[in-house]
Amino acid sequence: MTTPPTGPDDAGEQRAIPMPYFAVVAHGFDPAQVRAYVDQVRAEMARLERDNWDLRQRLDAAARAEPNATLAALHDELVRAMARFEQIEAARQRAAAETSGDEPRPG
16 A cells, blocks of 8 residues: 655655756856755745645645646646746846846746
8 A cells, every 4th residue: 555645845845846057157156146046946946846746735635625626726726836936037037047148948
């Protein structure tokens, strides 16, 4: 018998996004600020992953209990969480592009 999932990893583990390495150069970004920003992005992504997991669990439970009663509300909440995740990913790509001097990629 397998144990049911308990949720995504604790925010302290944050293994989904590896800590990037930024070379220190004479005319670049402050490494401490870059690290702080990356830490913020990692923490937000971990929070969004937990929210997403929770929403999926609630959606599954609602589908089993009352298939039509709360499905629309949970779907809307999931869509909002995914849109927030996309905003954060776009901000991360813009920051990465600014760091490398490239233009951000669309979508």
